[in-house]
Amino acid sequence: MTQGILLSSDVTESFMIKGVFKYTIFGQEVWITTTHICMLIVMLVLMVFALCVNRALKHASEVPTGLQNVAELIVEKLDGMVKSSMGKHAKVFGNYIATIFIFILVSNISGILGLRPPTADYGVTLPLGILTFTLIHVTQFKNNSLKQIWTDMCSPLPPWLPIWFPINVISEIAVPISLSLRLFANVLSGTIMMALVYGLLQWFAVLWPAALHVYFDLFSGAIQTYVFCMLTMTYISNAYGEES
């Protein structure tokens, strides 16, 4: 059993993260895993799409056609989503939310194309959670006075009696952990379920697992993407405090 990679074992399960290429850096064994490769593929697809859209928008017309139509639809939908839950702060965070939305969505549904979804690796979702955590607290410190933050952190009790402070700190730290674990566990459970279907039923699993793919990859992936972005936006909106 290799200890280097989380959730890997000597049994060759098809849903495990596999090391593809090993190299040594500063005396540490480092692996290039399937996650890296699938994430590179996802990034390449997104980059090529972005370049194509850029080229299409260079000679954009009043009445959109073809690729311009698709791009305008995507941007409009995402902007609408951000605007509906963040109100007047939508301008500041619109780009970030749209970026992670597209990235997580394409990552989640890449399972349907035979890749191992990159978000089924805790090493991908935890940084996303930490980014959200950082954004929440940067926003909080920018828009509130220190006194107000202290009052918030002692919240149910008056600010001169900070008994509740440690519990509030724990609940703040729980935010990125629960965000990232939710996304990770959902995508991982879908991946494992599909691997079990293919592994147990062998030749019997033809064509009809497509229905399961629609549920586990498309539906669940899209819902979890939406939930991740929605929660991020809600937390950031809350961090603006009362004066907003």
Place this chain on the structure above:
Amino acid sequence: MSDLGLIRACSAIGAGLAVIAGIGPGVGQGIAAGHGAAAVGRNPGAKGDIMTTMLLGQAVAETTGLYGLLVALLLLFVHPLDV
């Protein structure tokens, strides 16, 4: 039975017990869906808003069940208790 075999067997039983955590989110999501259906019945115009709110709440409620699933997966595939 060898020590390792006993540990693996008990890990498997523990994994089975851990996924009992799925009962809670099942009940919770059912309640959310029921209230969602009632809300749509009362105000069919607000179907979209009710739908998104319900799905968001359900996904958050799902988290506790997923923690149980994660514990089960760790016990089954990472073998943290091995000697």
